[in-house]
Amino acid sequence: xxxxxxxxxxxxxxxxxxxxxxxxxxxxxxxxxxxxxxxxxxxxxxxxxxxxxxxxxxxxxxxxxxxxxxxxxxxxxxxxxxxxxxxxxxxxxxxxxxxxxxxxxxxxxxxxxxxxxxxxxxxxxxxxxxxxxxxxxxxxxxxxxxxxxxxxxxxxxxxxxxxxxxxxxxxxxxxxxxxxxxxxxxxxxxxxxxxxxxxxxxxxxxxxxxxxxxxxxxxxxxxxxxxxxxxxxxxxxxxxxxxxxxxxxxxxx
Numbered sequence: 488x489x490x491x492x493x494x495x496x497x498x499x500x501x502x503x504x505x506x507x508x509x510x511x512x513x514x515x516x517x518x519x520x521x522x523x524x525x526x527x528x529x530x531x532x533x534x535x536x537x538x539x540x541x542x543x544x545x546x547x548x549x550x551x552x553x554x555x556x557x558x559x560x561x562x563x564x565x566x567x568x569x570x571x572x573x574x575x576x577x578x579x580x581x582x583x584x585x586x587x588x589x590x591x592x593x594x595x596x597x598x599x600x601x602x603x604x605x606x607x608x609x610x611x612x613x614x615x616x617x618x619x620x621x622x623x624x625x626x627x628x629x630x631x632x633x634x635x636x637x638x639x640x641x642x643x644x645x646x647x648x649x650x651x652x653x654x655x656x657x658x659x660x661x662x663x664x665x666x667x668x669x670x671x672x673x674x675x676x677x678x679x680x681x682x683x684x685x686x687x688x689x690x691x692x693x694x695x696x697x698x699x700x701x702x703x704x705x706x707x708x709x710x711x712x713x714x715x716x717x718x719x720x721x722x723x724x725x726x727x728x729x730x731x732x733x734x735x736x737x738x739x740x
Contacts (some may be wrong), residue, residue: 509620
């Protein structure tokens with residue numbers, strides 16, 4: 488059992504080193520990663536499409552990378568926004584890793600990009616433990632998923648810099664208890680901001696873009712308590728923004 492834990496810690500430590508280097512390299516180019524985590528069917532793609540459209544309307548140079556086990560459906564939807572989009576098929580892997588992400592950015596990410604939105608694999612377990620070199624980590628949950636989601640997936644919600652609720656246009660129909668959800672988020676991640684959105688009605692659209700732009704411009708992001716403490720796997724998450732030093736050898740500046 489100890490060997491399994493040691494192996495996991497070694498894998499995460501290697502990923503953290505790659506994430507640190509990627510974050511520093513992109514920061515030197517004035518680029519920030521926004522890592523989006525959610526369950527399948529949360530409405531993440533629909534909201535991201537609206538955010539990309541808003542960015543284009545505001546002439547903000549953004550790009551999006553969508554990861555999935557199979558199909559290029561999400562990338563096709565996001566490409567309708569007119570911004571650079573790339574699909575990554577993980578061939579069964581349930582999460583992205585920093586080194587993997589860096590390899591896919593090689594020669595693709597436009598030089599003038601300010602924000603790269605990464606739509607992680609639909610899963611609130613595996614992706615939660617992997618830093619991608621993001622400046623902003625966002626965990627999304629739809630009103631259909633239940634108010635106790637943050638308690639069921641404490642790492643995903645506990646390491647978030649921002650929490651987004653989707654599909655609020657049907658909140659009443661599914662009897663979503665907003666107060667209970669907020670209380671559960673606060674329990675695992677005290678002080679984190681919760682934004683309510685509806686891609687269909689436009690509620691909250693643009694808020695994610697605003698928070699991401701503020702972060703890339705240097706506004707401090709929320710500091711989760713869990714990020715400063717070892718988690719239940721014994722892995723200390725310190726997802727901070729290092730000084731812009733170092734270059735990823737396989738990414739062309």
